[in-house]
Amino acid sequence: MVFVxxxxxxLLFLLYTGMPxxxxxxxxxxxxxxxxxEAFEDAYREARARYGMDDPVVTxxxxxxxxxxxxxxxDSLVYKRPxxxxxxxxxxxxxxxxxxxxFLVLGVTIPLGIR
Incomplete structure (x- = not known):
């Protein structure tokens, strides 16, 4: 179970990081x-550093x-809240x-299975 x-x-992490x-x-x-x-590229580089996106994948x-x-x-990127x-x-x-x-399913299936 832990292995799965x-x-x-x-897989989920790689899928998320591989999205465009x-x-x-x-x-x-x-x-x-x-x-x-130039200012836009600087802001983009700062944001990447803040999110740790330039770190190795394992990190x-x-x-x-x-x-x-x-x-x-x-934090949500849309709502700016945790x-x-x-x-x-x-x-x-x-x-x-x-x-x-x-409980509903068990209440129906157990009696049907006992019959």
Whole structure:
């Protein structure tokens, strides 16, 4: 189980980092019209350094996994708030729905299986 979690985490990380575009570009792109090309490139380099995107892949993965295991999912690029604050309210509802559906399924299937 731990092995599967480890492999899936690597695959998800590589999938996320392999997507076109990056958070640094998304952050500085709105400034493109107001900055000179040199200032824009400087802002882009600073954003990449702030996000640690120039670090080796292994370093970025270990940092990402460490934060994930501690429950630190970073800040939302869209809402500028911690991701945990955004997903916390729906998690309670999701758990309740899953518990109700599990007990409902077990309540129906166990009696049918005993027959």
């Amino acid at each position: 979690f480890f492999i899936m985490s690597i 575009g990056d958070p640094a570009r998304a952050e500085v792109e709105p400034l493109k019209r107001t900055l000179t090309p 970025r993965y270990t940092r990402w996994m460490g934060r994930t295991l501690r429950g630190d999912f970073g 991701v945990f604050e955004l997903v916390k309210p729906p998690i309670g509802t999701t758990v309740k729905i899953n518990l109700v559906s599990t």
